[in-house]
Amino acid sequence: MEMREIKGWHVFAGFAAAFAIIISVNLVLAVSAIRTFPGLEVKNSYVASQTFDERRAAQDALGWDVAARHQGGVLTLAIRDREGRVIEVDALEATVGRATHVYADVTPDFRMTESGYVAPVELGDGNWNIRMTARAPDGTPFARRVVLIKE
Structure with missing residues (x-):
């Protein structure tokens, strides 16, 4: 079995995919939190x-x-x-x-x-x-x- 060489663009693609997943999940959770927030208890x-x-x-x-x-x-x-x-x-x-x-x-x-x-x-x-x-x-x-x- 021949080992393939990991090139720079492979590493970049892996990091980019990982950060894209993390950012996507954070955005989904932030939007959900804002949409379901019941509001303020008092104005000031x-x-x-x-x-x-x-x-x-x-x-x-x-x-x-x-x-x-x-x-x-x-x-x-x-x-x-x-x-x-x-x-x-x-x-x-x-x-x-x-x-x-x-x-x-x-x-x-x-x-x-x-x-x-x-x-x-x-x-x-x-x-x-x-x-x-x-x-x-x-x-x-x-x-x-x-x-x-x-x-």
């Missing part, structure tokens, strides 16, 4: 940070805990006080969506029951984020991101 993080401690202290003073579950096509969002009682808020808004994109986001129409706020929502398996805002009876704004893992 510096301005939002100036009142963060006060807003957190006001929310902590409420002593609320939020839990979510999804069963049989119904999403339940329970807001409880320090004693574990389900509480009713003055206003509640929530968006349910994936952590990685916004095209599956839904805004449930919650109604209050004895077990918490419920809404019919069809969710697939996996990780879901519930981005909620509420207003306490005393006017204190309350915001949470609740992670719901549906199996």
Whole structure:
């Protein structure tokens, strides 16, 4: 069997092909990341940070805990006080969506029951984020991101 000599253009072609693959994969991943990025949480993080401690202290003073579950096509969002009682808020808004994109986001129409706020929502398996805002009876704004893992 005769050994063929590796010439300069063979080496160049090998390097060019390897870098072309690396650059192509990077471009595909970058485009995919930008296309599925859900967006900014706040318009100006510096301005939002100036009142963060006060807003957190006001929310902590409420002593609320939020839990979510999804069963049989119904999403339940329970807001409880320090004693574990389900509480009713003055206003509640929530968006349910994936952590990685916004095209599956839904805004449930919650109604209050004895077990918490419920809404019919069809969710697939996996990780879901519930981005909620509420207003306490005393006017204190309350915001949470609740992670719901549906199996």
